[in-house]
Amino acid sequence: MPNAPRSPALQRASAFVARHAYLGLAAAALLVLTRTVDFAPPAEVRRIEVPAAAPPPAAAPPAELRATMGAEEAVQLRASLRLLEGPDDVTATVNHEADAGRLLAQPVVATMLGVPAAIGQTVRLDDGELEVRVDLDLTPRASGKTIEVEHLLEVRSRGRGEPRQRLHLRAESVLGGLDQAPERLLFTVGDRLFALDLDLHRGG
Numbered sequence: 425m426p427n428a429p430r431s432p433a434l435q436r437a438s439a440f441v442a443r444h445a446y447l448g449l450a451a452a453a454l455l456v457l458t459r460t461v462d463f464a465p466p467a468e469v470r471r472i473e474v475p476a477a478a479p480p481p482a483a484a485p486p487a488e489l490r491a492t493m494g495a496e497e498a499v500q501l502r503a504s505l506r507l508l509e510g511p512d513d514v515t516a517t518v519n520h521e522a523d524a525g526r527l528l529a530q531p532v533v534a535t536m537l538g539v540p541a542a543i544g545q546t547v548r549l550d551d552g553e554l555e556v557r558v559d560l561d562l563t564p565r566a567s568g569k570t571i572e573v574e575h576l577l578e579v580r581s582r583g584r585g586e587p588r589q590r591l592h593l594r595a596e597s598v599l600g601g602l603d604q605a606p607e608r609l610l611f612t613v614g615d616r617l618f619a620l621d622l623d624l625h626r627g628g
Contacts, residue, residue, distance in 0.1 A: 501623075571603055
């Protein structure tokens with residue numbers, strides 16, 4: 425007996441199942457995975473404590489002058505900041521003794537003749553109660569057989585809890601002979617006496 429023709433609705437259902445048979449395979453595979461792969465979060469998660477404020481960085485050691493710079497126009501400028509703490513230090517300053525006082529900072533910057541350079545240094549005294557900021561803008565220039573350095577010096581300070589810095593000194597001049605001997609600049613902040621020694625090394 426010949427098969428009876430299928431209704432149009434049954435034909436459409438058969439065609440849909442044939443076209444989407446992959447859905448059944450995917451569902452079966454998902455069922456297998458969920459039954460065979462057992463995932464559970466760890467019972468204990470380690471907690472990392474982050475400090476509220478990072479500790480202050482350690483002070484960098486003073487830079488050393490290089491013996492050679494590789495270019496005739498290259499120079500190094502060094503600014504040695506010292507605190508003069510007693511009469512002996514003041515007497516030594518008059519006699520131009522380079523190691524008088526307590527050395528607070530000694531940064532070195534390298535530049536070229538005619539090219540400006542900047543040195544900024546901040547020191548804290550009395551367990552942080554006093555902050556002294558020294559900024560130098562320096563431009564070395566060749567003058568005949570010697571080198572002159574145009575400089576602008578600014579000195580500011582701020583006490584603990586003070587919102588703003590106070591300007592103590594703003595001075596500019598031209599210094600010569602720094603490659604022969606350091607030049608000492610003196611300034612005060614409150615009742616403290618400081619010495620700033622500037623010297624220059626020319627590389628060849």
